Amino acid sequence: MGRKRRTKHRLTAGRAPEAAAPSRLSRAWVAAAVLVALAAASVLLWRSPSASQASPGEPVSAASAAAPAAAAPAVTAAAPEPDVRLRRVEVLRELSHERDAYTQGLVWWDGVLFESTGREGESTLRRLDPRTGRVEQRIDIPPQYFGEGLALVDRRLIMLTWRAQRAFSYDRDSFELLDTYRYRGEGWGLCHDGERLIMSDGSDRLTFRDPVTFEPIGEQRVRLRGQPLHELNELECVEGAVYANVWQTDFIVRIDPESGRVTDYIDAAGLLQGPDLLGAEVLNGIAWDPEADTFYITGKWWPKMFEVRFVEDGR
Numbered sequence: 066m067g068r069k070r071r072t073k074h075r076l077t078a079g080r081a082p083e084a085a086a087p088s089r090l091s092r093a094w095v096a097a098a099v100l101v102a103l104a105a106a107s108v109l110l111w112r113s114p115s116a117s118q119a120s121p122g123e124p125v126s127a128a129s130a131a132a133p134a135a136a137a138p139a140v141t142a143a144a145p146e147p148d149v150r151l152r153r154v155e156v157l158r159e160l161s162h163e164r165d166a167y168t169q170g171l172v173w174w175d176g177v178l179f180e181s182t183g184r185e186g187e188s189t190l191r192r193l194d195p196r197t198g199r200v201e202q203r204i205d206i207p208p209q210y211f212g213e214g215l216a217l218v219d220r221r222l223i224m225l226t227w228r229a230q231r232a233f234s235y236d237r238d239s240f241e242l243l244d245t246y247r248y249r250g251e252g253w254g255l256c257h258d259g260e261r262l263i264m265s266d267g268s269d270r271l272t273f274r275d276p277v278t279f280e281p282i283g284e285q286r287v288r289l290r291g292q293p294l295h296e297l298n299e300l301e302c303v304e305g306a307v308y309a310n311v312w313q314t315d316f317i318v319r320i321d322p323e324s325g326r327v328t329d330y331i332d333a334a335g336l337l338q339g340p341d342l343l344g345a346e347v348l349n350g351i352a353w354d355p356e357a358d359t360f361y362i363t364g365k366w367w368p369k370m371f372e373v374r375f376v377e378d379g380r
């Protein structure tokens with residue numbers, strides 16, 4: 066993957082005024098020490114697991130997949146600002162998830178789940194029974210394409226590809242290919258808020274698109290505590306907000322798409338345990354069931370899917 070790693074959340078201590086009195090200098094050193102501590106916490110919070118150089122298409126070992134869970138305590142230590150709510154996942158139910166599903170997109174609609182999966186030669190579009198996780202319908206995507214995010218617009222399922230700069234539109238019921246759209250850049254996550262499509266590309270940018278023409282109609286940069294939040298991946302539009310899981314972490318953020326501000330920070334670490342981690346890759350896939358007001362969460366090659374709620378973190 067040719068994408069450059071980005072420097073994230075760099076904090077600079079800044080110089081103390083040269084003519085400052087000793088007491089002011091002391092305060093400056095204390096402030097500098099606090100900033101250094103914050104920077105260290107930020108590095109802990111945002112460091113990638115051992116698979117940091119892997120692309121979304123490269124398998125990651127179970128140990129790597131488990132790494133974000135081990136890093137979870139750093140989140141608490143990072144002490145988010147009061148305006149970012151820290152929440153956790155309450156598991157309501159577990160259901161099975163096909164182990165060959167390298168999940169890239171997940172959408173709930175009228176009692177069914179639609180899922181897109183990735184990797185060249187293995188990408189698929191599926192319909193699942195959310196009561197059991199069983200695959201009820203499936204088509205293969207042409208092998209040269211690496212499937213990515215998925216959104217439903219009326220009767221059309223729109224599926225991104227990672228680097229081919231094409232999105233495919235499929236009939237919701239028959240999975241017949243209806244149309245192909247072209248776009249620039251990478252395709253990661255996609256959701257439909259009822260009026261527009263919202264798309265991520267692995268950066269901190271959300272691009273708004275016309276749901277009929279797929280043309281860009283605006284964009285928003287996402288910030289967590291004032292800092293750019295990169296590697297936004299699978300998306301879910303929920304009542305005016307956008308939920309995104311962040312690539313290579315077990316964290317989900319709730320974003321206000323109008324301001325770009327992260328309002329909620331959800332720790333989803335530890336969903337998979339023990340043998341279920343074997344061969345499993347990162348968390349990816351988030352869908353909202355508006356009837357039950359619950360979320361479905363899974364990951365790449367995860368053997369399970371979880372129906373959950375996001376609740377206040379009482380820790």
Ligand SMILES: [Ca+2]
Nearest residue numbers: 171300301351
């Ligand atoms: Ca989704």
